[in-house]
Amino acid sequence: MKFNAIRLFNEDGKRVSRMVEQTLSDLDPGDVVIKSRYAAVNYKDARAVTGVGNVISRFPCVPGVEVAGTVVESADPSFRPGDVVTVQGGRDFGMRRDGGYSEYVRVPAAWVGRVPEGSDGFDMVGMGLAAYTSALAVDELLRRVRPEQGPILVTGGTGGSSSFAIDMLAGLGYRVVASTGKTSEAQYLKKIGASEIVGRDEIAGGDKPLEEQRWAGGIDAVGGAPLDALLRSTRKRGVVCAFGNAAGEELRTSIYPFILRSVSLVGINGNHPVPERGEVWARMMPGGDLHPRHIADICHTIPFAGLQAHCDKLIAGGVRGRAVVTFG
Ligand SMILES: NC(=O)c1ccc[n+]([C@@H]2O[C@H](COP(=O)([O-])OP(=O)(O)OC[C@H]3O[C@@H](n4cnc5c(N)ncnc54)[C@H](OP(=O)(O)O)[C@@H]3O)[C@@H](O)[C@H]2O)c1
Structure with a gap:
C-alpha cells in the first residue's frame, strides 16, 4: 500500500x-x-x-x-x-x-x-492541544480569580489556543479583553466571547515597571514584550498564566509586579498524551464546564x-x- x-x-x-x-x-x-x-x-x-x-x-x-x-x-x-x-x-x-x-x-x-x-474525531482534533492547554490555564484562573474581580486579558487573541481561552473564559462569566495584532478581526473576537479588543501595543499604558492596574488576570500565548506589559499592568494579587512564545522566547521584566503587587506568573505545559489528560480533558467534552461553545x-x-x-x-x-x- x-x-x-x-x-x-x-x-x-x-x-x-x-x-x-x-x-x-x-x-x-x-x-x-x-x-x-x-x-x-x-x-x-x-x-x-x-x-x-x-x-x-x-x-x-x-x-x-x-x-x-x-x-x-x-x-x-x-x-x-x-x-x-x-x-x-x-x-x-x-x-x-x-x-x-x-x-x-x-x-x-x-x-x-x-x-x-x-x-x-473533528472536534477532538479541532480542540486538541490548543484548547487543552488553554483549559489548563483557565482552570488555574478559575481557582484563583473570580469573574467579579475584573477583566482577564488574553494575548495573541486570534490564535488557535487564545481563541479557545477567550471562548471558555466568556462561557464561565469572565469579562475577556483580547489583545491582537489583527484589530480587523474584532468581529470574530467578539463573536467567540471577547468584550473588548486592544492592540498588541496597548496592553499597558506606558513602559514604567508598574503601570495602571487593569487586569485581574491574564492568559498569555506569546511571551516576550507583550507578557512583560501584561505583568506590569496586572492588578494586585492577579494571576497570569503563560504558555507561548510567538512574540519571543525571552522575558525581560522587573521584580516589582511580583513583590509590590503579589502578581503570580504560572507556567502552563499542555504536552500530555490524551490517555494522561484526566479531569480537565473530560471537562472539555460536551456538557462540561470547559467545553468551548x-x-x-x-x-x-x-x-x-x-x-x-x-x-x-x-x-x-x-x-x-x-x-x-x-x-x-
Ligand atoms: N506550553 C504548551 O504546552 C503549549 C501548548 C500549545 C501552544 N503553545 C504555544 O502557544 C503559542 C500559540 O500557539 P497556537 O498554536 O495557538 O499558535 P497560533 O494559532 O499561530 O497563534 C499565535 C498567535 O500569536 C499572535 N502572534 C503571532 N506572532 C506574534 C508576534 N510576533 N508578536 C505578538 N503576537 C504574535 C497572533 O495573534 P494576534 O495576531 O491575534 O495577536 C497569532 O495568531 C505558541 O507559542 C505555541 O508554541 C504552548
Whole structure:
C-alpha cells in the first residue's frame, strides 16, 4: 500500500519538508495503524513544516502532533479495526517519532486515545492541544480569580489556543479583553466571547515597571514584550498564566509586579498524551464546564495538499483561529 506523507529532511543543515510517497514500512514501528481523517495545525507544527527552529530533533521525520482517524490494524487488544481514535501531544509524536501529517499513522497503543461515541474525531482534533492547554490555564484562573474581580486579558487573541481561552473564559462569566495584532478581526473576537479588543501595543499604558492596574488576570500565548506589559499592568494579587512564545522566547521584566503587587506568573505545559489528560480533558467534552461553545467558528478545514502553504502563512502571522487538515 502506498500513501502520501510530509517528511522533514535535514539537508546540509537546512530543514526542508516535502510531500513524499510512503509505505507502512517507512513509518516508525508501533502497535496501532490508523487511517488519518483529520490533523491539526499548531504553531509548533507550522514551525516544523517550514523548518523554523528546532521542533523536530530527528531526521527524516513526519511532523504533525495531532491526528484523528480509524484504526486499520492493532497488535494491542485494546483497539480493534474500525475504532475512531486520536493521537495528540506527548513528548515524541511528530517531533522525534513520525507524526500525523501522513495518510496512515503508526504509533504505540499507549499514545492512542478514544474518540467519544458519535464523533468522527473533528472536534477532538479541532480542540486538541490548543484548547487543552488553554483549559489548563483557565482552570488555574478559575481557582484563583473570580469573574467579579475584573477583566482577564488574553494575548495573541486570534490564535488557535487564545481563541479557545477567550471562548471558555466568556462561557464561565469572565469579562475577556483580547489583545491582537489583527484589530480587523474584532468581529470574530467578539463573536467567540471577547468584550473588548486592544492592540498588541496597548496592553499597558506606558513602559514604567508598574503601570495602571487593569487586569485581574491574564492568559498569555506569546511571551516576550507583550507578557512583560501584561505583568506590569496586572492588578494586585492577579494571576497570569503563560504558555507561548510567538512574540519571543525571552522575558525581560522587573521584580516589582511580583513583590509590590503579589502578581503570580504560572507556567502552563499542555504536552500530555490524551490517555494522561484526566479531569480537565473530560471537562472539555460536551456538557462540561470547559467545553468551548464556538468550535465551528474557531476551526476551519484545509486540504492535506494545502498544508505547506498554510504553514508559511501561519508563521507570517496571517492566520485566524485553527486549521484542521482533512485527508482525502
Ligand atoms: N506550553 C504548551 O504546552 C503549549 C501548548 C500549545 C501552544 N503553545 C504555544 O502557544 C503559542 C500559540 O500557539 P497556537 O498554536 O495557538 O499558535 P497560533 O494559532 O499561530 O497563534 C499565535 C498567535 O500569536 C499572535 N502572534 C503571532 N506572532 C506574534 C508576534 N510576533 N508578536 C505578538 N503576537 C504574535 C497572533 O495573534 P494576534 O495576531 O491575534 O495577536 C497569532 O495568531 C505558541 O507559542 C505555541 O508554541 C504552548
